[in-house]
Amino acid sequence: MTAWDPVQRKPAWVVKENFPVWSGTVVTGGDLVFYGSMDGWFKAVNAKSGEVVWKYKVDSGIIGQPISYRGPDGHQYIAVLSGVGGWSGAVVSGPVDPRDGSAALGMVNAMSDLPKYTTAGGTLYVFSLPH
């Protein structure tokens, strides 16, 4: 997970992840970067420093796009769908046989340890920001 400084042409900060970050990011006006990991952590990072200021374990890996919205009560919410899958998560939730490392064009081999960290799922999580 890299914040890129286009002026300096170098990373501003980096958060190490053990799996490819397949989720998108959303950045709030309060300088929080939200993203999810394939092993099921939903994280908030200080947009300036890269410090992980909050994280929450969800029931399955995240490959979805977090969003931010203003609720009918006027407060700000962050929503993200958990549920690992797709090409990268095929070894967990696809119709592939893990005995074939070349399955899913080799992604089964590349992600062979993912089943130890997450299972298939599908849950929408909504968080409210402090107010």
Place this chain on the structure above:
Amino acid sequence: MCSRFPIELCLCVALMTSVAPLSGCYKGPPPAMPAEQTGSVNAIDSALSPGADHSVVVNDPRAAAYYDNADAVNTGRILFGQFNCSGCHSNGGGGMGPSLMDDEWIYGGRLEQIHQTIVEGRPNGMPAWGGKIPDQQIWQIAAYVRSMSLPQTLAAETGNTPSQSPAPVPAAADHHNGWSPPPETTNDYTTTTRGPD
């Protein structure tokens, strides 16, 4: 359950278009076919869907020559790569297409049924290769695919690239059903128990 991957999608679509709505997959009446698609000559038209009124072959006498045939499975292995079957099915473990090295078969796991599937194509991704690949080669590919889940073939696997030393398909392998349809499917081809004659 209904949106994990193409196989499940395929089953749900088939269920949605069947007469009796089934809980879990039914999302309302089936959508009408857009007028511009009627009579399309480019669409792959396969009537064989789980639950649809289309028969799976039970016994094709042409299959007999491809049992106990080491040359068939070895040639089939080469053709499987040359025709890029591996692009979707990998070395039997699947990907965009389903795994072929397990004991689950959506459209039947007998040698002649695999041949029929390759010839006719199947909904949601499997092209119809009949008339595109010489029929003898389709039989050889089918023999190789049938061999993938044989205990002898699996036992010959070293490393994590299976199906590289395919065992010939014993004639006795299809005398009984060593396979089953995937869970929650409506088709049951396990009743096709006649052996190769």
